[in-house]
Amino acid sequence: MENRKEILSELFDKYRNEFKELNEYLYNNPELGLQEYKACTAHTNILKKYGFEIEKGFANLETAYKASYKKGNGPRIAILAEYDALPEIGHGCGHNAYGVTSIASGILVKELMQKLDLQGEILVIGTPAEETNGAKVDMAKLGIFNDIDIAMSVHPCGETHFRSGKSHAMEALQFTFKGKTAHAAASPHEGINALDGVLNLFNSINALRQQMLPSARIHGIISKGGEAANIIPDLAIANFYVRAETLEYLKELVEKVKNCAKGAALASGTKLEIINYETSFANLVTNKKLMKLYEKNLRTLGVTDIRDREGFGSTDMGDVSHCCPTIHPHFPLTTRHLIGHTIEFASATIQEEAYKGMKEACLAMTLSCIDIFEKPEILKEIKEEFYQTFKESKGEKL
16 A cells, blocks of 8 residues: 555544544543543543544553454564643643644554554553552553553653653652651750751752763652651651662662662661552663654655654653563654643643544654564564663563
């Protein structure tokens, strides 16, 4: 079949009103992680309408789903969808547009599989709570991605298209220091100041920064430090994120941070408790051959401005990338610079110009899937890179 670009463009335009309606519905009904009941229903309704088999409550998560279309034997490709929102500002990370773009690509891939009589399976997997619990982490632990040949998703941003790069591995640590109350003026010597433990921790971590790799990040807040200035606080809590480019260095850095906390407790005479208060994420390892395929298809669509992304946080797509070849590029909602996790970013997801970037990302993912279904040598090269990177036979990870 010739002119696939034109055929896919026409298909996207054919369904455009439905995609737009879904995008705006999600925008107007934002739901926090693991509470995305409306979003999950809306996603699965449209996928079921266009011939996908639906499994709700996927991976033992109420608001997760798996939508699949299979024809014969062939590659298994997963397009991942997100749909959780943020407190107060709603879809300030654009997961409404993210999820719709994934759904659109899944539907278009299925259409072309039928037209071209291609063998394989296309899955759209709904993954809740990226902002907090990171459902993809639990899915990875359950082995859900181990028999997936390719996983991809594209995240919204501002300005232009960005290549899939890397993200930090991250561990979320909460340090609770317990002491003893006393009157801060009349009898401070009878108290044990829990806040001193937290302040010692911050000072120790500030000193640690001089000896850590420049690419690593440690940042935290005092979430509880006392109730009144005339009371020696008996409870103080600090929450920290520790981030590094690899799991190996993250493990080393986390141990140092925990030692800072132990020393802070010893110096202040407090008792210390350490827990993980959020799900930890692995670093994203982009499959370069898969990214080149996606970029080639973007350029086929006439996109010329494709950049490397500067600066990166953490995402549960990282855990997926340790299970199968993965990419996580970005598409533009607008030509303006946008800051994520803002009301302005949320608003940009439903503006008319957002659909240009969504369409480009959708079509590039779709064309990449078709290339993989049609040309076994492409998948072979992608998987060879993956195996070499992770040395799977030894169970090693970056």
